[in-house]
Amino acid sequence: MRLLSFPKYGRTEVWIAKFDPDIAQVLELTLNSTERAHWRKLHFEKHQLRYIFAHGVLRTILSGYVGVSPNTIHFSATSFGKPYIDMPEADPRISFNMSHADDLTIVAVTLAQAVGVDVESVRPIPELDNIARDYFSDAERALLQSSPADLKEQAFCLCWTRKEAYVKAVGKGLSIPLNSFDTSMHPVTKGRSLNSTEHAPQIEGWWLSDLTLPYGYVGALVVEGVEPKINYRNWNQIYSRIAKTFSDAEILAG
Secondary structure (H helix, E strand, O other), X not given: OOOOOOOOOOEEEEEEEEOOHHHHHHHHHHOOHHHHHHHHHOOOHHHHHHHHHHHHHHHHHHHHHHOOOHHHOXXXXXXXXXXXXXXXXXXXXXXXXXXXEOOEEEEEEEEOOOEEEEEEXXXXXXXHHHXXXXXXXXXXXXXXXXXXXXXXXXXXXXXXXXXXXXXXXXXXXXXXXXXXXOOOOOOOOOEEEEEOOOOOOOOOEEEEEEOOXXXXXXXXXXXXXXXXXXXXXXXXXXXXXXXXXXXXXXXXXX
């Protein structure tokens, strides 16, 4: 039984999940053998737990749309490595993308539209200007240089998430040079259209939106088509509500 309704066309659901080490221990049971092998290769426990949490969050969200247990969600990937749900039970129109940074995981879900999402924690970046010179467009660098000194790291991270979200939406990874397209927006602008490019000629256009995230984080969303209506959902609240009624084993069983 599906617990979540599909987003209507033109709407995007953005799930926000705050890291919880106790929940991460439970979510480890939702991962497949490949994911478990990956987190065991990570050297530090904090990185292990955050990997488990992020991928477990993704699985619990998608299981709600598909109507199966989180640990039975089966993924395949395109030739460029973009994952998609590969199950006969799943509506092929479901499109999703996930990103995580430090204590925050975000998952975007759309219907019949390509989507990409990215989140970054704002932090000191020693090589900021050099990175911008190599990977930003002229307009993006100009906006970065015009930013107040105390907001320069935030401006950089925001621009980076915009570029990553676009690349993830197109689904061709870093085969797309980051300096080959422009995502610059005036600081008070929350969104803009992006023209079709050679990287995705079959798509007529894209829409870029900055996301409203907890303090210390910035993020961006790119969807195929025109400006979407974004519905923010708090994963922790929904998980807590379910946990009051069911045991961990029952949650994982769907």
